[in-house]
Structure formats: C-alpha cells, structure tokens
Amino acid sequence: MGEVSRVTFFVRGRVQGVGFRWWTRARALELGLVGHARNLVDGRVEVVAQGDPDAVHQLEQLLREEPTTTRRPGNIESVVVQPGRTREDLSGFVEG
Template identity: 70%
Template sequence: MDVNETERPAPVRGTFFVHGDVQGVGFRWWTRARALELGLVGHARNTVDGRVEVVAQGPAGAVDRLHELLTEVPSTTRRPGRVTQVVAQRGGPRDGIDSFVER
C-alpha cells in the first residue's frame, strides 16, 4: 500500500437542506460549480417544498468549506438567490458516486 494512501483522510458525506429563495435562480448551478472546484461529488436538487437538497461527499475540509459557502452572509461568491437557513447532516460516504450533478 502506498504511504500517501494511508495518510489520505476518509471521505465524509454532508447533506444540506437550503431554505430561502433558492429555486429558479441558478442556485443549483452555482452549488455544482463550487462543489466541483472543491473536488466534491454528489448532487443538488430542488425539493417539492421549495428547498434545495445538496449532498456532497469528499474530504471533510472540502465539505466544511461548501457548507460555509452555502451559509455565508453576505455571499462573497455572488451566490444566487437568498438563503435563510441551512440544515446540515453528516454521515459516511456512499459508493458509486463519481461526479456532482444537478437533478
């Protein structure tokens, strides 16, 4: 086993339910762009109740940074829409996810 493989931190999974004016304003596209910049995989999808569900997995620091970007007030990255609340859940990663997509 390569030494770098043993030092690589285990990936984590973050699920974020984003409340506010976040549908129909480019929010999922913006989230996907930030996640790809951070090297994360997962998805962003609209829910029937007006929230956006963001599932991101990868290094803990990158998942934490995406959470910061989702909650940042004011947004320094020109985040579209208006976020009023982000509810976060953490867990272990799931197999078979190899990109970040908008659903």
C-alpha cells in the same frame, strides 16, 4: 485515499429558479466533491456533498456566507446539516 465525509445540506430560502443549483455544482466541483443538488417539492434545495472533510466544510461555509461575498444566487434563510454514511458509487456532481 484519505478520510471522506458525506453531508446532506437542506437549504431553505429563495433558492429555486435562480441558478443556485448550478452555482452549488460549480463550487462543489472546484472543491473536488461528488454528490448532487436538487430541488425539493417544499421549495428547499437538497445538496449532498461527499469528499475531503475540509472541502465539505468549505462548501458549507460558502452556503452560509452573504451572497455579496460569494456572488451566490438566491437568498438563503437557513441551512440544516445532516451527516451521512459515505457511498462508493458516487461520481461527479450533478444538478437534479
């Protein structure tokens, strides 16, 4: 197995109740990533993505693109990136 990276994205904006987590899960699965997308009590969505570093970067690019380009639901104001340590116990990509 090649290099693996893990990143947590904290996404702020109108991202809850608009299908954003479902959209993120679909894109992550297409990219072969594992992790989750879950709502936080402060209105942000936490997206944890682990896998091929290029795929993680592609997901970040999708999160940052204009929604008209990607048909992404919601309206993202900011994305904060926090690198993390990879975990062996992750499988699939879930909405939490």
